[in-house]
Amino acid sequence: QxxxxxxxxxxxxxxxxxxxxxxxxxxxxxxxxxxxxxxxxxxxxxxxxxxxxxxxxxxxxxxxxxxxxxxxxxxxxxxxxxxxxxxxxxxxxxxxxxxxxxxxxxxxxxxxxxxxxxxxxxIYGDNNPVDGAVLRVIIRKAEAIRKALGVSVPMPEDENRVTQAIMQTVLLTRGLDSGMSQMGLGLEEVETLDDIEQQVNVSWESARDKARRNRTIFAQQAIHPEEVLPEWQRMQEVLGSQDDVQRFITKALAALRAPLQPYRQHYRMSWSELPQAIKERMAGHGIRRMDQIGFTLPLPRDVVYIQRSHPLVTVLADELAERALESDYLPAADRPARRAGAITTNQVNQRTIIALLRLRTNLVVEREGTRREMLAEEAVTVAIEGNQAPQQLDTEEAVKLFNLEATQNTVPDVRERAVRQALERLQEQQSTLDTIAREHGQQLLKDHRRVRDSERDGRGTFQVNPQLPADILGVYVLMPEVAF
The missing domain is CATH 3.40.50.300 (P-loop containing nucleotide triphosphate hydrolases)
Structure with missing residues (x-):
């Protein structure tokens, strides 16, 4: 069979x-x-x-x-x-x-x-009394409870008793048919499958009631999705989509002069062209080589699926960030990521300054005499268009601006002057940046309270303390084309 x-x-x-x-x-x-x-x-x-x-x-x-x-x-x-x-x-x-x-x-x-x-x-034997007993008492009963409750309830622990009862039932059944019951073996007095089935029912009912009580105590069903949906959506924006992962990996590898090569529905990696530092970091994660990668499932078995939590994402992000921070010690060719820059593009009508901020917020929760402090650290993007005040951008707006390409050459002196002026402008707007940090902290507090209230656990007091001034991690200038 x-x-x-x-x-x-x-x-x-x-x-x-x-x-x-x-x-x-x-x-x-x-x-x-x-x-x-x-x-x-x-x-x-x-x-x-x-x-x-x-x-x-x-x-x-x-x-x-x-x-x-x-x-x-x-x-x-x-x-x-x-x-x-x-x-x-x-x-x-x-x-x-x-x-x-x-x-x-x-x-x-x-x-x-x-x-x-x-x-x-x-697979089971339709003429096998042991399999028949197992199906009747255990598997079908478990399936019935799972369908009724929505979760699986484990079998009572004493499996040996169940085993013994099944075997004794089989022997008794066959003994009655073949005259074994006349041999004086005393099988009629042992615990039968009917006895054990009744005990299993009691144990399972108890386990089912306990599972139902646990669902009430932990009250997952009391959280209404629509109440916490805004937090979920913001978290998804922060974490990024699979398209963001593919975009990052593709651009990062190209910048490191190890570009991906399209192959069928996935990509071939230029592993031998990767910098040795990245290979060593990957080896620390137990990965010594990857020849083919993909970003959309399903994939062939010899193709590695790359998602946000894959070590390749972390390793490339760390490497690029460290190179950007070591800009004073590395030649320009070895710095594919920069903390500052300026380009000329026909995609903007006025000079636009993009600043990447690091906001740190101290969240304090006091409840039932216990004080708990948590530090939230986030990166947000602000933009200054022309003479306007800095405005915070959402993730989609920020990615759109960062993806703009240069459409005209910009001489080095103009780039340096543009970045210097942008830094001066941001210094003048430091109070506005701090206001953005405070507003962000208040939004964080509202989100925290709403989630607590949605799970019926809004007890205690909450407060946020933005850690000022807001740190500027990167400055980038988009300049409109100049007609000659």
Whole structure:
């Protein structure tokens, strides 16, 4: 049955993990699958191996040219992530605790899985009284509770009693049919599956009631999304989208003279052209080489998905920031990012000064005699157009201005004079910049209170203390074209 079900799954390109309950069963299954699927790399991982050996065998199998089939016991249902190399789970043996099934599938169906659809298959014997008992008492009951409550409730802990009851029930059933009950074995007096099912029901009802009480106590459902949506939207703007990640990586690598090369639906990296400092930083994250990267899922397995939290983003940002801050010690060619600059562009009608500010705000919360202080540090962008006062920009406006390209050459003396005048103008406007910092702090306080109120936890007092003056991290000048 397993071989018959595996054939179409393998033909679709899936890479399955087959979970067995017992070590001899796993070896038996792996032996027969190796004979049936000779073009596949069939491996068996059980608790006989040291944890490090298990992980090595999984990784080695994933690096083979032949498509893998992994047979494993529940030693792999916890601790080792399998989503990078496998995308299907088959339960060859039914686990007598439904939580175990979730753990098995959770090693594959988790964050980082490249395949859009993960297959999960449960095999049972329709003429097997043990499997029938497990399905009736445990798995179907667990599914009913999950559908009713919306969350999974774990199986009561005493699995040995459940196991014993199932086996005794099977023996009793067969004994009545075959005359075993006349042999004086005393099986009629032991705990039966009906007895254990009643106890399981009681335990599960108790666990379900406890889960329901926990949901009431922690009151996640009391938070109304529309009340905290403004904070969520602002946070999304600050964090940036996947398009922002792609834009940054593409421009940063090009500035470091290691540009990406488009290839099919993703990109090839110029790894050998990267500065040695960046390679060393990446090695510190356990990454010694990346040949192909992409920014949109799904991707082929040999292509690395780059999202905001990937080490490549952090490493490039740190490297560019440090080079910008060390401008006095590095030649201009080695400073792709600058703290100051000026360009001439036909995209503006009047001189525009862009300043990148660092705002630090001390948030103080006092509640029930306890004082707690938090420091919020944010970067905001302000713009001064012509003779107007500085105005804070939202993320979209700031990115739009920073993406403007030069349309006319600007001689060095003009650039230096423009930056110097911009610094003088910002110094004159320092009180306005500090006012922006105070207003930003008040907005932060309102946001904090609104979130607290939305979760019905608005007790205590809150205050914000902007740390002034606002720091200027970068100054950039956009000058309109001059007609000759």
């Amino acid at each position: 397993l071989i018959a079900k595996l054939k179409p799954i393998l033909e679709e390109g899936y890479r399955p993990v087959i979970f067995c309950r017992y070590i001899p069963t796993a070896h038996y299954v792996a032996e027969h699958l190796a004979k049936a699927f000779k073009s596949h790399n069939v491996q068996c991982v059980t608790g006989e191996l040291h944890p490090a050996e298990r992980e090595e065998r999984v990784e080695a199998q994933a690096n083979e040219d032949e498509p893998p089939i992994l047979v494993a016991t529940d030693c792999l249902s916890e601790g080792i992530n399998l989503q990078e190399h496998f995308d299907a789970v088959i339960h060859y043996d039914l686990a007598w605790n439904p939580t175990r099934h979730e753990q098995r599938e959770g090693r594959v169906d988790r964050f980082g899985q490249r395949t859009p659809v993960v297959k999960a298959l449960m």
